[in-house]
Amino acid sequence: MGEATMTQTLIKKGAEASLYIADWHDRHVIIKKRLPKKYRPEQLDFTIRRYRTVHEPQLMHEAKRAGVPTPTIFLVDVQNSTIVMEYIEGKQVKQVLDAATKMQRQKICREIGELIGKLHRHGLVHGDLTTSNMILTDLEKIFLVDFGLGDKNAELEAQGVDLHLLKRALQSTHFKVADECFHAVLDGYVSVRGQDAAATVLAKIREIEKRGRYIAERQQDAP
Numbered sequence: 001m002g003e004a005t006m007t008q009t010l011i012k013k014g015a016e017a018s019l020y021i022a023d024w025h026d027r028h029v030i031i032k033k034r035l036p037k038k039y040r041p042e043q044l045d046f047t048i049r050r051y052r053t054v055h056e057p058q059l060m061h062e063a064k065r066a067g068v069p070t071p072t073i074f075l076v077d078v079q080n081s082t083i084v085m086e087y088i089e090g091k092q093v094k095q096v097l098d099a100a101t102k103m104q105r106q107k108i109c110r111e112i113g114e115l116i117g118k119l120h121r122h123g124l125v126h127g128d129l130t131t132s133n134m135i136l137t138d139l140e141k142i143f144l145v146d147f148g149l150g151d152k153n154a155e156l157e158a159q160g161v162d163l164h165l166l167k168r169a170l171q172s173t174h175f176k177v178a179d180e181c182f183h184a185v186l187d188g189y190v191s192v193r194g195q196d197a198a199a200t201v202l203a204k205i206r207e208i209e210k211r212g213r214y215i216a217e218r219q220q221d222a223p
C-alpha cells in the first residue's frame with residue numbers, strides 16, 4: 001500500500017485492532033490493522049491475525065451478496081494483518097437511537113431486523129451485533145461492520161446466539177427503549193425469514209435465556 005497511503009488519522013484503538021481513516025487513491029478509506037499481541041506466542045499470534053484478516057473481508061463480501069450493506073473491501077494485506085475498505089459516512093446507530101423519535105427508532109430497528117434476517121437466511125452470523133457495529137448514513141441506509149467474529153454457520157443455535165447478543169446489547173446500551181427496539185427488530189426479522197423460521201429462532205432465544213438464568217442461579221447457590 002506504501003506510497004499511496006498519505007495521512008492516516010487514528011480513529012479507534014480497540015482491543016483487537018486499530019482503525020485509521022485515510023485518503024487512498026482519491027478515496028476515503030478505513031484501514032483496519034490487527035496488531036501483534038505480546039502475550040500470545042509469536043507464531044500463534046500471526047496465525048490468528050492472518051485468519052481474521054482474511055476471514056472478515058470474506059464475510060463482508062458474502063453479506064453484501066446476501067443483500068446486506070457492508071463496506072467494499074479494497075485491499076487485504078495478509079502479511080501486515082491489514083484491511084483497506086470503503087469509509088462509510090454516517091453515524092453509529094448507538095449514537096442516534098436514544099435521541100430518535102419513536103417512529104425513526106422503529107424504522108431503524110425494523111431495518112436492522114431485516115438485515116439480520118438476510119444474513120441468517122444466507123447461513124451467515126455476524127457474531128458481534130451491537131449498535132456500534134451498525135452505521136446509519138444520511139440516506140438512512142444501514143451498513144453492518146466488524147465481521148471479525150462472524151461465521152458461516154446456518155445452525156439454529158448460532159442464529160439464536162446472534163440475536164440474543166443484540167438483545168443484551170440493547171438492554172445494556174439503550175435500556176429505556178430496549179424492549180421496543182427488540183420488538184421492531186423481530187418484526188423485521190419475521191418479514192424476511194417468514195413466521196415459521198422466525199418462531200423457531202425465537203424459541204431458541206428463550207432457551208438460551210433460560211440456560212443463562214439456570215447458570216446464574218447455580219452460581220448463586222454455590223457454596
Ligand SMILES: Nc1ncnc2c1ncn2[C@@H]1O[C@H](COP(=O)(O)OP(=O)(O)O)[C@@H](O)[C@H]1O
Nearest residue numbers: 012014017030071086087088092132133145146
Ligand atoms: N468502513 C467503515 N466506515 C466507517 N466507519 C467504520 C468502518 N469500519 C469501522 N468503522 C467504525 O469504527 C468502529 C470500530 O471498528 P470495528 O471494525 O468495529 O473494530 P473493533 O473490532 O475494534 O470493534 C466501528 O464501530 C465503526 O463505528
Ligand SMILES: [Mg+2]
Nearest residue numbers: 128132133146
Ligand atoms: Mg466493533
